[in-house]
Amino acid sequence: MSKRVIHVSGLGKRFHVKGRSPIDLRAGIAENVKRLLSSKGDPFWAVRDVSFEVHEGETLGIVGRNGAGKSTLLKMLSRITYPTAGRFEINGRMSSLLEVGTGFHMELSGRENVYLNGTILGMRRTEVKSKFDEIVAFSGVEEFIDSPVKFYSSGQKVRLAFAVAAHLEPEVLIIDEVLAVGDVEFQRKCLGKMKDVASNGRTVLFVSHNMSAVNSLCERSLLLNKGMVEMMGPTLEVTRRYMSSNHDDPPGERDLSLLPSKQDQAARILAVRITDKAGAVIRHGLVTESFFVQLTYEVYRSGFRPQPVVLLFNSQGEQVFTSFPGMDTEMDYSPGRYTIQLQIPPDLLNADTYHFTLWLVTWLPYKAHQVAENIMSIEILDDIHSPTHPVSNRKLGGVVRPNLTWLRVEG
Amino acid sequence: MNTLTTKTLRTVVDARKWSPVPDVRELFAYRDLFLTLTYRDIRVRYAQTMLGLTWALLQPVATLVVLGLVFGRVMRVDTQGVPYALFAVVGIAVWTYFSFVLKESGGSIIGAQDVVRKIYFPRLIIPLNKATVGLVDLFVALVLMAFLFIHYRVVPTSHALYALLFLGGVMVSALGVGIWISALTIRFRDLQHVVPFLVQFGLFATPVAYPASVAVNTLPEYLQYFYFLNPMAGLIEGFRWSLLGVGEWNGLCTLSVLSGLFLFVTGLFYFRSVERTIADLV
Numbered sequence: 001m002s003k004r005v006i007h008v009s010g011l012g013k014r015f016h017v018k019g020r021s022p023i024d025l026r027a028g029i030a031e032n033v034k035r036l037l038s039s040k041g042d043p044f045w046a047v048r049d050v051s052f053e054v055h056e057g058e059t060l061g062i063v064g065r066n067g068a069g070k071s072t073l074l075k076m077l078s079r080i081t082y083p084t085a086g087r088f089e090i091n092g093r094m095s096s097l098l099e100v101g102t103g104f105h106m107e108l109s110g111r112e113n114v115y116l117n118g119t120i121l122g123m124r125r126t127e128v129k130s131k132f133d134e135i136v137a138f139s140g141v142e143e144f145i146d147s148p149v150k151f152y153s154s155g156q157k158v159r160l161a162f163a164v165a166a167h168l169e170p171e172v173l174i175i176d177e178v179l180a181v182g183d184v185e186f187q188r189k190c191l192g193k194m195k196d197v198a199s200n201g202r203t204v205l206f207v208s209h210n211m212s213a214v215n216s217l218c219e220r221s222l223l224l225n226k227g228m229v230e231m232m233g234p235t236l237e238v239t240r241r242y243m244s245s246n247h248d249d250p251p252g253e254r255d256l257s258l259l260p261s262k263q264d265q266a267a268r269i270l271a272v273r274i275t276d277k278a279g280a281v282i283r284h285g286l287v288t289e290s291f292f293v294q295l296t297y298e299v300y301r302s303g304f305r306p307q308p309v310v311l312l313f314n315s316q317g318e319q320v321f322t323s324f325p326g327m328d329t330e331m332d333y334s335p336g337r338y339t340i341q342l343q344i345p346p347d348l349l350n351a352d353t354y355h356f357t358l359w360l361v362t363w364l365p366y367k368a369h370q371v372a373e374n375i376m377s378i379e380i381l382d383d384i385h386s387p388t389h390p391v392s393n394r395k396l397g398g399v400v401r402p403n404l405t406w407l408r409v410e411g
Numbered sequence: 412m413n414t415l416t417t418k419t420l421r422t423v424v425d426a427r428k429w430s431p432v433p434d435v436r437e438l439f440a441y442r443d444l445f446l447t448l449t450y451r452d453i454r455v456r457y458a459q460t461m462l463g464l465t466w467a468l469l470q471p472v473a474t475l476v477v478l479g480l481v482f483g484r485v486m487r488v489d490t491q492g493v494p495y496a497l498f499a500v501v502g503i504a505v506w507t508y509f510s511f512v513l514k515e516s517g518g519s520i521i522g523a524q525d526v527v528r529k530i531y532f533p534r535l536i537i538p539l540n541k542a543t544v545g546l547v548d549l550f551v552a553l554v555l556m557a558f559l560f561i562h563y564r565v566v567p568t569s570h571a572l573y574a575l576l577f578l579g580g581v582m583v584s585a586l587g588v589g590i591w592i593s594a595l596t597i598r599f600r601d602l603q604h605v606v607p608f609l610v611q612f613g614l615f616a617t618p619v620a621y622p623a624s625v626a627v628n629t630l631p632e633y634l635q636y637f638y639f640l641n642p643m644a645g646l647i648e649g650f651r652w653s654l655l656g657v658g659e660w661n662g663l664c665t666l667s668v669l670s671g672l673f674l675f676v677t678g679l680f681y682f683r684s685v686e687r688t689i690a691d692l693v
Contacts, residue, residue, distance in 0.1 A: 082687035
């Protein structure tokens with residue numbers, strides 16, 4: 001068994017809802033008097049009785065809804081706030097990255113900010129000095145390194161800030177939602193760098209809302225709910241539980257009948273559902289399983305040939321495909337209500353978050369009856385830790401994830 | 412509590428074990444951060460202003476001119492034969508530093524909230540940093556003072572080296588009061604607005620423009636004690652005595668020194684007691 005690096009037991013943080021922060025003298029005095037006279041305000045446990053262990057080289061994902069206590073837990077572990085109950089122990093040099101570019105000062109040059117940010121993140125000045133050229137090269141802002149950061153574009157600022165963070169060499173790394181900033185390219189670089197960190201035997205705690213990121217980085221995850229550990233185990237099981245209980249996510253079913261339509265009154269889509277093979281509404285699917293997009297639409301007037309069109313976009317906004325019923329699909333264009341479904345085969349989509357745009361059109365002569373953009377989304381997960389996964393523990397790159405045939409040719 | 416061992420770093424945090432004793436060793440471990448933040452503040456303060464360091468000179472000079480007119484020309488304060496400008500500049504140099512630290516400490520932790528909410532470091536670095544940044548202004552004011560010594564061809568007394576001791580006392584007291592103020596403003600934000608007022612009032616309640624003997628001769632006894640509870644009262648008087656040989660060192664001055672030390676030590680402990688709640692309150 002590898003070394004235990006993080007040991008958390010019974011950790012909790014309580015806030016007093018009333019009088020949590022008297023911010024002026026009068027309220028402060030009044031608060032103290034009140035406290036003498038009566039009991040304290042309603043206690044509220046942001047995190048309660050959380051215990052877990054993380055071993056060397058492991059990457060633990062922490063997921064949960066907004067307000068589940070993820071940030072409070074992370075802040076306690078990075079020592080920003082002090083726990084009300086319990087204890088924890090971290091063995092090894094720790095860095096926490098709750099934000100990129102903490103302490104950046106706009107008036108200072110890129111060079112000065114590298115030193116500033118580096119030392120804020122816990123590096124020695126000598127350490128920053130020895131890695132300086134590497135950091136600047138990674139950021140790609142060499143030319144501007146001596147001009148004030150306020151003249152940088154926001155992209156350049158983020159790149160410089162991330163370059164510093166990427167060159168931290170802690171034994172334990174705590175990361176919160178830093179993937180939320182920056183462009184797609186940056187997010188990829190970020191994920192790649194984090195994988196390097198984890199594979200170098202370092203221990204990582206990773207909080208994110210991005211389920212495919214958690215899934216591809218972490219073998220085990222912890223699900224927080226109302227400040228308590230709801231579940232801890234293999235990431236895929238945890239993310240499935242999280243998603244099936246998560247109501248902040250767009251539902252797998254949507255009623256479009258009340259949506260105001262700027263288009264003509266000849267036909268319109270009434271509802272859309274994403275279902276699995278058994279017909280149950282789902283919010284997430286697996287790379288290796290098929291799923292269905294079910295559309296209900298109504299034709300009000302004859303004389304048109306309305307056809308539903310499904311456009312699929314990945315999280316980077318790239319269009320993956322456009323699909324509509326072909327010649328061999330029997331269609332009825334007379335007024336009435338119809339339900340039609342599109343099957344997305346297994347081994348087509350890679351792990352990602354996908355967004356649907358729906359059209360209802362008559363092709364010839366062309367007439368758009370309805371355009372509903374970004375109406376629905378689905379999260380496709382890849383069980384990279386499954387023994388049947390082609391490359392264990394690694395996400396395969398690419399927009400699609402087909403299962404292609406390879407044949408050996410003699411000669 | 413943080414335990415630093417030589418080879419591997421081990422962090423242990425226990426809700427029930429909070430040491431009320433300020434952790435000096437940890438502070439030292441974060442010296443690089445302290446130095447970088449101080450460098451940042453000094454750079455930001457003087458970079459990109461047209462006059463740069465001249466600003467640090469302008470403030471004591473302006474104070475000197477005003478006090479010189481009011482106390483030197485109009486009221487003709489008894490300076491025991493020392494040219495008034497020289498007499499006043501000694502006090503002004505010290506007071507400028509003290510007031511700078513007080514004013515900067517007021518908003519220091521709220522001003523650093525972006526960093527405080529995202530990263531752990533001993534929070535004491537923040538007021539310590541402000542007290543250090545002020546040294547630049549102090550140095551400039553001391554240069555002005557030296558210039559006036561030369562201008563009036565006055566040679567400092569034979570016991571001038573004591574001045575260093577008093578300067579040390581000034582720094583410790585300023586830091587102490589700064590720590591108190593920055594810790595209190597976390598809970599009581601109004602204090603930010605009270606501090607500039609205190610500083611303004613303090614200039615006249617401290618023997619900057621006039622010798623302490625004026626206060627001793629005119630105030631009733633109980634108010635004299637009160638007057639000398641201000642650490643700057645005795646320290647400025649002592650600083651002036653060691654350089655110019657005017658004024659006298661008495662028990663009341665010792666009270667000032669003790670008051671400064673007391674504020675420093677209690678400040679450290681009070682700061683420690685609120686330190687762990689800072690990120691929750693800012």
